[in-house]
Structures are given as C-alpha cells and as structure tokens.
Amino acid sequence: MSSESETVRESTEIGVAAWAIDVDRVSKTFGVTKAVNDMSLSVAPGHVVGVIGPNGAGKSTLMRLAAGEVPADTGRLTIGGEPVDLSRFSPRLAHERGVRTVHQELSLCTNLRVFENFLVEFGRERRVGLRAAMKERSAAALELAFPGSGISPDSEVSRLSLAQQQMVEIARAVSSADLRVLILDEPTSALPADRVEQLRDLLATVRSRGVATVLITHRLTEVLDLTDNVVVMRNGSAVWRSATADVTREQLVAIMSGGSGFEVAEATPGTGPEADDGTTGRRRLLEVSGLTRGPLRDVKVHVDAGEIVGIYGLEGSGQRELLRTVFDARRRDHGSTLRLDGEVAFVSGDRRREGLFPLWPIAGNLTLSSLPRLARGGVIRRASENSFIDHWLTRLAVKTAGPDDPITALSGGNQQKVVIARALGTEADLVILDDPTRGVDPRTKGEVFELLRESARHGRAGLIYSTEELELLACDRVYVLSAGAVVAELSGDQLTRENLVAAAFRGQRQLDASTTLASGVTPAGGLRRLASGVRTRMRGQRWPVPVVVVLIMLAVLQMLNHDVLASDGLNLLIGSSLPLVLAAIAQMFVVAVGDIDLGLGSLLGLVNVIGVTWLTKNPVLGALSLVAAVLVYMLLGALVHLRRLPAIVATLGASFVWLGLALTVLPTVGGEAPAWLIDIYSLRFPLVPEPVLLTAVAAATGWWVMMRTRFGVLLRGFGNNSVAISTAGWSTLAIRSSAFGFAGAFGVLAGLVLTAVTTSGDASAAQSYTLLSVTAVIIGGSEFVGGVVEPVGVVAGAVTLSLVGVLLSLLGVDPNFTAAVEGLILILVLAGRSLARKVRTS
Amino acid sequence: MSTSSRIETAWAKRGSFLTRAPWVWAILGSLIAWVAIGVVTQRFSLGSLTINATAASFLAFVALGQMLVITGGGGGIDLSVPFVITLSAYWSSGVMNGSNARLGTGIAVALGLGLVVGLTNAAVILGLGMPPIVGTLAVGFLADSAVNVYASHATQGAPSPALAEFVRGTFLGIPRLVEIAVVLTIAVGLGMRWLVRGRQLVAVGQGEQAARLSGVPVGVIRAGTYLASSVLAGFAGLTLAGYNNSAFLNMGRPYQLASIGAVVLGGSLIAGGRSTAVGTAGGALFLTLVLTLMQSSKLDIGIQNVGEGILIIAVLLVAGGGAGAEARRRGRSRRGRRGAEVPADAADPAGGARP
Structure with a gap:
C-alpha cells in the first residue's frame, strides 16, 4: 500500500512537510475486525481527494481517525506539517488543528x-x-x-x-x-441537483483558500468532476490510487466491480442457479406488487420456493425498508400489495444491535427462534434443545467452541453463522437476510451461502440484500433497486458484476437528472418577510398552549368564584402554586438531559425542615447545609454520568437519603419558619401581587438560563444528541452535573418557598411534588426524550396543576380524587400527543 | 506451573464464578447481617432469622415481580407496586370484613386489583408509549386515589381469620410464607430458563430489536411482566394484611425502593437481560436483615432511611449501571440516514467519546 501512496506523492511532487494532512499507515481494529488496515492517505493544501469503495471498506472509520473521534491503534498522523500525538488526539484538538468533518450521519442537534x-x-x-x-x-x-x-x-x-x-x-x-482539512462523508446523498452544483462552487472556493478536502461518495460523477485524486478502498486498505484526470467513468465502474485493479478476494461461492426443473410449478412464497411505502416506490418483487433472490442497490435505495416491510408482514396485512405464504425468519448483518444476545452463550443464541418448536406446552424440552444445538454446531463447523462458550468470544464470522443458523433452524419458508456477511471473512461467506443453498434445496427460499456484488452472483435472481424502485431484474447470464453495478449507477444517474429544483424557494419582500420571520419563530413553539390553558383556568375559576381575580385571591392562588413552579423548573433541568429526578419531593421536604429548624436558629449552618444539598445534587449528576447509573434508581435511592435526613432533623411535624423568610414572602408591591411577580421572575430566570445562555444551548443539545456535543469538544460530564446542580438549586428555592407558604415543617409533606413536577414539565410541552423543554410552558403547566386543585375543591370534589386527577391529566396529555403523532405520520 | 500462578488461576476461576453467580453476595451479606444482629442484640437465635425471613418473604413477592419488569429492559421499572399493595390489602380486607365466608371474594379482589393495575400499566406504557417510570407512577397515583376514596367511604375491614391463620402458620416447622417465597423464587428462576416465554423475556432485555427480528413478540412479553408484577404485589398486599390482621394506608410505601433494591442487591442487571431469582430473594432477605440490624442498633428511623438509600446507590456504583440505558439514549439521538460504517461487532466509537 505504501508504495502506491509514494506514487501519488511523487506524481504530485510535494514534500511531506507540505501536506495539509498526512495519514501514515494507520490501523484500527474493532474486536476481531480490522476496520482500517495499514492505510495511508495524504492531501495537499488546495487539493481534493475522492475516497470510494464498498460499504464497510473502512472509509468512514479512516475519517473518524483523522478527526480524532476514534483513536488509531497504530500509525502516524501529521496535520499541517506538525505531527499529532495520537494517544491524546481528540475532536477538540482536531478542531484546533483545523480539521472539520461533515458526517454521514448528520451530527446536528x-x-x-x-x-x-x-x-x-x-x-x-x-x-x-x-x-x-x-x-x-x-x-x-x-x-x-x-x-x-x-x-x-x-x-x-x-x-x-x-x-x-x-x-x-x-x-x-x-x-x-482556521479550516485546513475539510472531510465530507457522503455530502451529496441528500442534496438535490441544484444544491450539488452550489456545493461544487463551494468546493472551488474552499480549494482557493488552500484547504485540503477529502470527499467520500458513492456517486462516480462527483468523483470525476470534483476531485484531483481518487483512492479506492476495500477491506480497510487502499486497493487503487490514481490522479482523477487519468481515469474515465467506465474505468471506475470497472474498478468498483472488480474488473481490473482489484484482486478478487474470494472465489464465487455456491453452485449458481439450480437446475431449473419445473420452476413454474413452484410455490410462490412472496408476492409484492405495487408496494409504495416510505422510500419504496411501486416495488414489484416475488420469491418462489427453492430460490435465493438477491436485492442490490446503492446504499439507501430502499433495500432495508423492503426487507423490513416483508418481515413485518407476518403481523400486518398489506392486502394485495404484499402476499406472504408461510413463515419468515430474519437475519441482520448488524450483529451488535440486531443479532446477538451478548449475555447468553452460543446455545441460547442458537435456539431462541426455534424455542416454540422445541417446547411442549410452553416448557422447553431439554433433550430436544440439546440435540438441536448439537446438530447445528456440527453443521456450522464452529471450531474451538462449545455450546456454553460466550457468543462474544467468537469471531465476527462465526457469530454471524450462529445468527444465520438461528434463522434457518426455525425451518421458516422464507429467510430474509439483511447484509448478512458484513465484516465477515471470505471463507465464512462461502459457508454462509452453502447453508442457504442447502436450505433452498429443501424447498425453502432466501431473500438476501448484500453490499457485495460478488455474493449476489450466487443468487438465482437479483433485483436492483434505485431510489426505492426496482430498476432491473437480472438472472442467468445477465447476472454479472458489471451489469449489477452498471444498473445501480444508471438508476442513480436517472435520479440525478430527474431531481430538479426541489429545494425551498422563499420570496423576499418587506411585510411578507416579516410575516414569514414571525412564522419561523413561532412554528413549533410549545408554550402558547399551556399559557392559554392557564388563562382559561383562571377565567373558569373567576366564573365560579368572583373573588379569584381580586388581588388577594390571586395572591393566594398563585402564592400556593409558587413552590410547584420552582419544583417544575428544577425537574425541567433534569428532564432536559433525558433523566428524571424521583427524589425532588423528598428534597423539598428536607429543605422545608431545615428551613423551620436550622435556618431559624442558626442561619449560617442552615445556609451551608442548603448549599451542600446543591453540591450533593451535582455529585449525583456526576455519578449518574460517570458510572452510567440509571438516574431513576439513583434519584429514588437519594430520595430515601433526603427523607431520612429530614426525619432526623425534625422527626415530627412542627418547627417554625424564620420570620425573615415569611417577611420576604409577604412583601407587598404596588400593582402586581408579589407571588405573581415571583412566578414571573422564576419563569424568566428558567427561560433565560435554558433558552438564552450558552449553557442552556449545550444542555438541550446534550439531551438531543450527546455525541454531537462531545464531538464539538465540550465536557458532557460538566453539562450533566450542572443540570443536576441547577435542579438542586431550584429545588432548594422551591423548598424555601414551600416553608414560607406552610410556615411549618413536615419531612414527608412534599412527596407529591415529585410526580407533580414531572407532570408540570410534560403538560408544559416538554418531552421525555431529552432536549425538548419549554420553560414558559413548564411554569404555565405548574400553575395549571395548582389551579386544578383549587377548581376541584370549588366544585366540591372529594380531595382524595386530586391525585387521581393529576395522574389522569398526565396520562391524557401523553395519550393525546401520541395520538397526534400517529395522525401526523400516517 | 508455579504455586503463585496456580493460586492466581484459582482466584481467576473463583472470580468468574462470582461474576456468573452474583447472588452469592446477597446470601453472604445476609449471613453477615444475621451475625451482626446477633452481636448487636447479644442473642443468637434461629428465631430472629425466621422472623426476618418471614418479613423478607413479602418483599420477595414484590421484588420477583419487579425483577421480571426490569429483566424486560427498555427502562422497565414498576413504581406502582406500593400503591397496589395498599390498594389490595385495604380493599380485600374491607371485602372480607373478618369473615371466612368471604375469603374467596377477598382473594379474588386482591389479585383482580393487581390484574387491573397491571393491565393499565401495560396499556399506558406499551400503548401510549409513556416511559415506564412515569407511566407506572401515574397509574400508581390513580391506585392511591382509589385507596383514599375507598378508605373514606367504607369502614375499615379486617382480613378473614382463616387467611390470618394460614399466613402466620408453619408447615414442618417453617413459616408457610417463607416456603411460599422459596417455591415462588425457584419457579420464577426455572421459568426464566425453561419456559419459552421466560427465555424470550431474557432475550428482549438483552436486545429489543434483536429479539423482535428473532420472532419474539416483544410487546406481549413486556405486557406480561407488568401484569405479573402487579398481581404479585396484590398477593403481597393480601398476605401482608393477613399477617398484620389489618390494612392501613401507606402500608406498601417501603416496598417501592426496597423491591428495586432487592433486585439490584441480588445481582440482576438494572438495564435488563440478566436476572437471578435466587439473588433477588437473597437481596430481599439481606435488605430486611440490614433494616432489622439498623433497628436493633437503635438507629433513628431517619438514619435507617439514609442507610437504605446509600446502600442501594453504593451497590449500583460498584455493580456499574445500565450500559443499556446509555445505548438507548444514543440510539435515540442517532437519526442518520444509515448506520455508521463501523463493523457490527465494533466497540461503539460514540461511547468512547464520552468519559
């Protein structure tokens, strides 16, 4: 490999010190798979290098290595002539050196x-x-x-x-x-044609700034148009390099399909199409016609018993969706567009996420899908299970492994054999395989196909999607998908590598041509621009609904009791809701990072009893203990983050600590709130009652911290996409810990206000605030998924919840129902939202 | 082989045994706690162990149900158990009202209430997509209201004498409750291993998507765990009322954290996918003994609470948390058009980016 990189260096006649980025013989191994193997890549300032290759060739991993997102095992990296200490390399350092990446998976929050x-x-x-x-x-x-x-x-x-x-x-x-190296990982797959044109211009500008660009793409046209040099990667290494000017499109297609330059890594496995005796009389297992769903467009596919049918296409052409739709058709009726006759089993190539049960030994992984067959009356028969395991382990020829060995000890190929055996063992009529040989060595690939072939001989069938054209040559027929539509069906002599690749790229070119100016066109003009600006800002805002609900509640209360909106009435109403307002803001900070605090109610209780005891007798000790409570909250957040504790259990455990401490400080109900606290709380301002003012201040503070500060942006970003935040070089530990710290601080405030309202102490009186605060956060428009919070809505939600209690008592409802009503509100709000989501998606 | 390396090998083997059988710690801890109680009270007796074992049985019933929910993964947890316990105990006592004739009705009410709450939990979590924490808590508050309303309208009943007698009785010199708990523990343990549904449950906890693609009905399995948890909590409420010969408000309260604590202490993974019924029962015994120890040491109720909370957080810290929860969080934040080009069995690079 290195000799080839030397050639490129010589041909471009630039000394090593002048490379903008020089990746020298780096390797990276994940588990047993060598993702990047002794790979070198150098780009001079103002040059563009295109990197192409099949899926799993290691292109993205190479770029992650260069951007400091994954540490390299071996090799050297030089950026801007300065060597990089790989052991301390990080995304932040990469940014400082001027390396920026546009990820294949979007990394925006x-x-x-x-x-x-x-x-x-x-x-x-x-x-x-x-x-x-x-x-x-x-x-x-x-x-x-x-x-x-x-x-x-x-x-x-x-x-x-x-x-x-x-x-x-x-x-x-x-x-x-300070951009020096720009890495673009499939930047154009989502862009319409006119934007690709603009990208072309942009790259020219970037190039004139002296920036080195690495472009990873599946589209050969772009490689030819935009780059100075081309590198083809396969199995973690460069297999071909050239100046772009020296190749033609046809040559690239040939290289991609292995016609030249490639050493063919594996012999074509399998026996090819079976003798076609009576193909017409076979049972039709799957018949898809006119299926349009998600990215799929009018797909027509069928699979007969005894066949192995392949699916091919450039990444993201709808292959996966097709396979999933067929598998889900077991339970879901698609009418005449999708007819399935018989049982289906599924094999995914994404072993870690969709294939393995890592805590089980080989045996458990092997038998799971077949358990119903191996059981009588729901009880697994030991003898049947053992003979099943023996049978398959022998057939798979997994060496050096017994059924009780951990599945994680096997190589990727052997793991995949187990996953495939699990599917085949069900004796399902149709086995669907989603890129089953990803990261699997060539020999095992052959064995995998042999297993499939054998099950086909027994009258079953396979539907296989693979990114490797070679493998698909072993199929009886192959459908080529492009942009969700079937653009070719190849079989027999037609089924060659060249035809597959050509069909897929042809489809891609048609797509390029047909994608016209689809991007948004915004009219410009004074008033209209203003209106559209307001619309942009208001779109998706979640606070108006909760605020309107509060106003309606107040109006209803006013109708029921005319004193409500009088100054004193409002004072009382809002005053009693202030603790919940503050508690809800506290909970909001935890929800923003995707956690839930189950100890908040107990914290309020603790602050309450400290307020009526220590704070009255010894204000310094009292104040210090409250500060300590906030610090403990930050510590809890740090522990949750560092040790990956489930926040639920950790905060539930903490709630016992708070409650216990509170009971120790004040075992019985009683105590006396400090006079100054009550004084502060009952200050009278002209025009606006104090509680209303305090609520407004609380809302404004929460809103300001969450929505206007850099910290708030990072906090919400973390809740949505923690990887993006840490890749941008921020300390996620500090963010999570601070979120808990803010929760603690607002919790302490809530406890103090609670003390001022109740004027006495009770360790366990505030328990209900835990669920109430969660409910307020949710009805205020926030989501549990993290990152979606709405401070103003949360405050409105908290006030609404307090008013509900008042309303119920005005209506003469048994106070015992209050908790039920609050629980029901939460359930109904979430039910409504999930319903709305379903309506929107369908 | 030198002596030292032989010892090292022996230790390594022992280490792997303890990782494979984490429940040993809970049993070991129980023994130590029992001895400590003996030291503190200066009286060693099997009697104290029996009493504690009986108290631990109630917790074991609840904790085994909690364990099933946790095993299913996906952040599964049942916070409604304390309310179910109180509801079942209170309502069934009211129905029985001290009469043996209405024992059957009472049992049906207790278990039926558990069934209703369990179904509601399942509907709210699996149907509406609420996170289990909030879903079960909200449903729990509905149950709590139901108790309060029932208590304010009905006279406080009493369990039937036959129930009280049965629950307090012994068989072959061992308290019946302990025997029931032991049988239940073994049944749940074997069930998770040798029932199709049990095996599928463990699979769901290890990988929801992998299980679904292996043909496991994930929703049905998870719904089943919520049903089982609530029914077991209802059973605990019934027997608790019988044992105390009365029901009172908030009687289920200690069981919320304790049931989760017993599961964690027993060595089950809080993220799901690996659970041990024996460990959970052992955890229940250990936790009960620790509470007794704190009581015998004349510690304040407050300090006892603090101790329980710290114990559970400490065990979590040592055992490490749910990597599963993190994976889910990451999964949520990933919404790329396609998977990363990282080999399937690769260590997650994103995980490495976080400290």
Missing part, C-alpha cells in the same frame, strides 16, 4: 435552532453577544455556501428537510475560520 448549532461548534470564542454573533455568522455562512437556500438561522433544525439539514452542516464546517 435537531432540537436546536440553526444558529444554536453554530454556537455548539464555535461558541468558545466569545461570551458577550454570542447569540447575535452566531446568528450573523450562520446567515453569512449559509448565504456563502448555498445562496438562496432560504434557511433562516432561527429555524429549528428538526423542521428542516434532510437536504436543508445537510446544507446547514456543510455551511457550518466550511465557515470555520
């Missing part, structure tokens, strides 16, 4: 606005006026990269189309002032 995503990446630079600066910067960056994109810096990313999100991500990376 979708819950944040466009400019906030810029802030996550560039927010270190200054503090004052950060938001305004970032808005300007993002607008300028977008205008520079994709003129007329119509993307407002204020838009929430989740409301943008996939193409627009991609544009934001590219613009963000390019806007880096």
Whole structure:
C-alpha cells in the first residue's frame, strides 16, 4: 500500500512537510475486525481527494481517525506539517488543528435552532453577544455556501428537510475560520441537483483558500468532476490510487466491480442457479406488487420456493425498508400489495444491535427462534434443545467452541453463522437476510451461502440484500433497486458484476437528472418577510398552549368564584402554586438531559425542615447545609454520568437519603419558619401581587438560563444528541452535573418557598411534588426524550396543576380524587400527543 | 506451573464464578447481617432469622415481580407496586370484613386489583408509549386515589381469620410464607430458563430489536411482566394484611425502593437481560436483615432511611449501571440516514467519546 501512496506523492511532487494532512499507515481494529488496515492517505493544501469503495471498506472509520473521534491503534498522523500525538488526539484538538468533518450521519442537534448549532461548534470564542454573533455568522455562512437556500438561522433544525439539514452542516464546517482539512462523508446523498452544483462552487472556493478536502461518495460523477485524486478502498486498505484526470467513468465502474485493479478476494461461492426443473410449478412464497411505502416506490418483487433472490442497490435505495416491510408482514396485512405464504425468519448483518444476545452463550443464541418448536406446552424440552444445538454446531463447523462458550468470544464470522443458523433452524419458508456477511471473512461467506443453498434445496427460499456484488452472483435472481424502485431484474447470464453495478449507477444517474429544483424557494419582500420571520419563530413553539390553558383556568375559576381575580385571591392562588413552579423548573433541568429526578419531593421536604429548624436558629449552618444539598445534587449528576447509573434508581435511592435526613432533623411535624423568610414572602408591591411577580421572575430566570445562555444551548443539545456535543469538544460530564446542580438549586428555592407558604415543617409533606413536577414539565410541552423543554410552558403547566386543585375543591370534589386527577391529566396529555403523532405520520 | 500462578488461576476461576453467580453476595451479606444482629442484640437465635425471613418473604413477592419488569429492559421499572399493595390489602380486607365466608371474594379482589393495575400499566406504557417510570407512577397515583376514596367511604375491614391463620402458620416447622417465597423464587428462576416465554423475556432485555427480528413478540412479553408484577404485589398486599390482621394506608410505601433494591442487591442487571431469582430473594432477605440490624442498633428511623438509600446507590456504583440505558439514549439521538460504517461487532466509537 505504501508504495502506491509514494506514487501519488511523487506524481504530485510535494514534500511531506507540505501536506495539509498526512495519514501514515494507520490501523484500527474493532474486536476481531480490522476496520482500517495499514492505510495511508495524504492531501495537499488546495487539493481534493475522492475516497470510494464498498460499504464497510473502512472509509468512514479512516475519517473518524483523522478527526480524532476514534483513536488509531497504530500509525502516524501529521496535520499541517506538525505531527499529532495520537494517544491524546481528540475532536477538540482536531478542531484546533483545523480539521472539520461533515458526517454521514448528520451530527446536528435537531432540537436546536440553526444558529444554536453554530454556537455548539464555535461558541468558545466569545461570551458577550454570542447569540447575535452566531446568528450573523450562520446567515453569512449559509448565504456563502448555498445562496438562496432560504434557511433562516432561527429555524429549528428538526423542521428542516434532510437536504436543508445537510446544507446547514456543510455551511457550518466550511465557515470555520482556521479550516485546513475539510472531510465530507457522503455530502451529496441528500442534496438535490441544484444544491450539488452550489456545493461544487463551494468546493472551488474552499480549494482557493488552500484547504485540503477529502470527499467520500458513492456517486462516480462527483468523483470525476470534483476531485484531483481518487483512492479506492476495500477491506480497510487502499486497493487503487490514481490522479482523477487519468481515469474515465467506465474505468471506475470497472474498478468498483472488480474488473481490473482489484484482486478478487474470494472465489464465487455456491453452485449458481439450480437446475431449473419445473420452476413454474413452484410455490410462490412472496408476492409484492405495487408496494409504495416510505422510500419504496411501486416495488414489484416475488420469491418462489427453492430460490435465493438477491436485492442490490446503492446504499439507501430502499433495500432495508423492503426487507423490513416483508418481515413485518407476518403481523400486518398489506392486502394485495404484499402476499406472504408461510413463515419468515430474519437475519441482520448488524450483529451488535440486531443479532446477538451478548449475555447468553452460543446455545441460547442458537435456539431462541426455534424455542416454540422445541417446547411442549410452553416448557422447553431439554433433550430436544440439546440435540438441536448439537446438530447445528456440527453443521456450522464452529471450531474451538462449545455450546456454553460466550457468543462474544467468537469471531465476527462465526457469530454471524450462529445468527444465520438461528434463522434457518426455525425451518421458516422464507429467510430474509439483511447484509448478512458484513465484516465477515471470505471463507465464512462461502459457508454462509452453502447453508442457504442447502436450505433452498429443501424447498425453502432466501431473500438476501448484500453490499457485495460478488455474493449476489450466487443468487438465482437479483433485483436492483434505485431510489426505492426496482430498476432491473437480472438472472442467468445477465447476472454479472458489471451489469449489477452498471444498473445501480444508471438508476442513480436517472435520479440525478430527474431531481430538479426541489429545494425551498422563499420570496423576499418587506411585510411578507416579516410575516414569514414571525412564522419561523413561532412554528413549533410549545408554550402558547399551556399559557392559554392557564388563562382559561383562571377565567373558569373567576366564573365560579368572583373573588379569584381580586388581588388577594390571586395572591393566594398563585402564592400556593409558587413552590410547584420552582419544583417544575428544577425537574425541567433534569428532564432536559433525558433523566428524571424521583427524589425532588423528598428534597423539598428536607429543605422545608431545615428551613423551620436550622435556618431559624442558626442561619449560617442552615445556609451551608442548603448549599451542600446543591453540591450533593451535582455529585449525583456526576455519578449518574460517570458510572452510567440509571438516574431513576439513583434519584429514588437519594430520595430515601433526603427523607431520612429530614426525619432526623425534625422527626415530627412542627418547627417554625424564620420570620425573615415569611417577611420576604409577604412583601407587598404596588400593582402586581408579589407571588405573581415571583412566578414571573422564576419563569424568566428558567427561560433565560435554558433558552438564552450558552449553557442552556449545550444542555438541550446534550439531551438531543450527546455525541454531537462531545464531538464539538465540550465536557458532557460538566453539562450533566450542572443540570443536576441547577435542579438542586431550584429545588432548594422551591423548598424555601414551600416553608414560607406552610410556615411549618413536615419531612414527608412534599412527596407529591415529585410526580407533580414531572407532570408540570410534560403538560408544559416538554418531552421525555431529552432536549425538548419549554420553560414558559413548564411554569404555565405548574400553575395549571395548582389551579386544578383549587377548581376541584370549588366544585366540591372529594380531595382524595386530586391525585387521581393529576395522574389522569398526565396520562391524557401523553395519550393525546401520541395520538397526534400517529395522525401526523400516517 | 508455579504455586503463585496456580493460586492466581484459582482466584481467576473463583472470580468468574462470582461474576456468573452474583447472588452469592446477597446470601453472604445476609449471613453477615444475621451475625451482626446477633452481636448487636447479644442473642443468637434461629428465631430472629425466621422472623426476618418471614418479613423478607413479602418483599420477595414484590421484588420477583419487579425483577421480571426490569429483566424486560427498555427502562422497565414498576413504581406502582406500593400503591397496589395498599390498594389490595385495604380493599380485600374491607371485602372480607373478618369473615371466612368471604375469603374467596377477598382473594379474588386482591389479585383482580393487581390484574387491573397491571393491565393499565401495560396499556399506558406499551400503548401510549409513556416511559415506564412515569407511566407506572401515574397509574400508581390513580391506585392511591382509589385507596383514599375507598378508605373514606367504607369502614375499615379486617382480613378473614382463616387467611390470618394460614399466613402466620408453619408447615414442618417453617413459616408457610417463607416456603411460599422459596417455591415462588425457584419457579420464577426455572421459568426464566425453561419456559419459552421466560427465555424470550431474557432475550428482549438483552436486545429489543434483536429479539423482535428473532420472532419474539416483544410487546406481549413486556405486557406480561407488568401484569405479573402487579398481581404479585396484590398477593403481597393480601398476605401482608393477613399477617398484620389489618390494612392501613401507606402500608406498601417501603416496598417501592426496597423491591428495586432487592433486585439490584441480588445481582440482576438494572438495564435488563440478566436476572437471578435466587439473588433477588437473597437481596430481599439481606435488605430486611440490614433494616432489622439498623433497628436493633437503635438507629433513628431517619438514619435507617439514609442507610437504605446509600446502600442501594453504593451497590449500583460498584455493580456499574445500565450500559443499556446509555445505548438507548444514543440510539435515540442517532437519526442518520444509515448506520455508521463501523463493523457490527465494533466497540461503539460514540461511547468512547464520552468519559
């Protein structure tokens, strides 16, 4: 490999010190798979290198190594002529050296606005006026990269189309002032043709800035148009390098399909199509016709008994969706568009996420799908299970392994054999295989196909999707998918590597041509722009509904009792809701990072009893203990983060600590609130009653911290996409811990206000605040998934909940029902939301 | 082979045995706690062990149900158990009202209430997609209201004498409750291993998607665990009422954290996918003994609470948390158009990015 890289170096005639980035013989092994193997890649300033190759060739891993996201096992890395200490290399260091990556998986925080995503990446630079600066910067960056994109810096990313999100991500990376190396991982797969044109111009600008660019792509046209050099990767290494000017499209297709330059890694396995005796009389197991669903468009596919049918296409052409739809058809009726006759089993190539049961030995992994067959009356028969295991282990020829050995000790290939045996062992009529040989050595690939072939001989069938064209040659027929549609069906002599690749790329080119100006066109004009600006800002806002609900509640209460809206009435109403308002804000900080605090009610109780005892007698000790409580909260957050504790159990355990401490401080109900606390709480302001003012201040503070500060942006970003935040170089530990710290601080405030309201202490009186605060957060428009919080809504939700209690008592409802009503509100709100989501998606 | 290396090998083997059989710790801890109680009270007796074992039986019933929910993974947890216990105990006592004739009705009410709550939990979590923590807590509050309303409208009944007698009785010199708990523990342990549904449950906990693609009905399995947990909690409430010869409000309260604590102490993974029924029962015994120890040491009720909370957090810290929970969090945040080009069995690079 290195000799080839030397050739490129010589041909470009640049000394080593002048490379913008020089990756020298790096290797990276994941488990037993060598993802990158002794790979070198050098790019000179102002040059563009295209990296192509099949899925799993190690392209993305190589880029992650260069960007500091994955540590390399061996090798050297030089950026801008300075060597990099690989043991301490990190995304942050990479950023400082001027390396920016546009990821294949979008790495934006979708819950944040466009400019906030810029802030996550560039927010270190200054503090004052950060938001305004970032808005300007993002607008300028977008205008520079994709003129007329119509993307407002204020838009929430989740409301943008996939193409627009991609544009934001590219613009963000390019806007880096000290950009030296730009890595683009499949930047165009989501972009329409006109935007690809703009990207071309952008790359030219970037090139003139002296930036080195690495472009990973599946589209050969782009390789030919945009790059200076091409590198073809396979199995973690470069197998072919050349100056782009020296190759033609046809040559590239030939190289990709192994016609030249490739050493064929494996012999074609299998026996090819079986003797076609009576194909017509076979049972039809699967008949798909006119299926249009998700990315699939009018798909027509069928599989007969005894056949192995392949699916091929460029990544993301709808292959996976087709396989899943067929598998799910066991339970779901698709009418005449999808007819399935018989049992189905599924094999996924993503062993870690979708194949293995890592805590079980080989035996358990092998038998799971066949258990119903091996059992009588729901009880597994030991003898049947053992003979099943023996049978398959012998057949699989998994060496050096007994049934009780851990599955994780096997090599990837052997693991995959077990997963396939699990599916075949069910004796299902149709086995669906989703890229089953990913990361599997060539010999095992052959064995896998032999297993399939054998089961086909017994009248069963296989439907297999593979990224490796060679494997598909062993199928009886292959459908080629492109952009969700079947563009070719190859069999017999037609079924060759060249035809497969050509068909897939042909489909791609048709797609390129047919994708016309599909991106948003935004009209410009004074009033209309203003209106659209307001609309952009208001779209997806979650606070109006809860606020309107509060107003309605107040109106209803006013109708029932005319004293409600009088100053004293309001004082009382809002005053009693203030502890919950503060508790809800506390809970909001924890929910924002995706956790839930089950100890909040007990914390309030502890603060309450400290308030009526220590704080009265010894204010210094009292104040110190409250500060300590906040610190313990931060510690809890840090522990949850570092040891990956489930926050539920940790906070539930902490709730016993709080309760126990509270009972120790004040075993019985009693005590006396400090006079100054009550005084502060009953200050009278002109015009606005104090509780209303305090509620407004609390809401404003929560809103400001969460929505306006850099910390708030990072917090919400963490809840949505923690990987993006840590890749941008922020300490996720500090973020999680601070979130808990804010929760503790607001919890302490809530406890103090509770003390002022009740004027006496009771260790366990505040227990109900745990669920109430969660409910307030949710009805205020926040989501449990993390990152989606709405401070103003949360405050409105808390007030609403307090008012519900008042309303119930005004209506003469048994106070025992209050808890039930609160629980029901929570369930109903979530039910409504899940219903709305279903309506939206269908 | 040198002596030292032989010792090392022996230790390594022992280590692997303890990782494979984490329940040993719970049993060991129980023994130590029992001895400590003996030291503190200066009286060693099997009697104290029997009493504690009986008290631990109630916890074991609840904790075994809790364990099933936790085994199913996906953040599964049942916070409604304390409310079910109280509800079942209170309502069934009211129905029985001290009469043997209505024993059958009482039992049906207790278990039926558990069934209703379990179904509601399953519906709310699996149907509406609520997170289990909040779903079970909300449903628990509904049950709590039901108790309060029932208590304010009905006279406080009493369990039937036959029930009280049966629950307090012994068989072959051993308290019946302990025997029931032991049988139940063995049944659950064997069931998770040798029943199709049990095996599928463990599979779901290890990998929801992998289980689904292996043809396991994930929703049915998880719903079943919530049913089992609530029915077992109902059973615990019934026997608890019988044992105390009365039911009172908030009687289920200690069982919320304790049931989770017993599962954690027993060595089951809080993220699901690996559970040990023996460990859970042992954890229940250990936790009960520790509480007794704290009581015998004349510690305040407050300090006892603190001790229980710290014990559970400490065990979690040592055992490490749910990597599963983190994986889910990451899974949620990933919404790429396709999977990363990292080999399937690769260590997650994203995980490495986090400290």
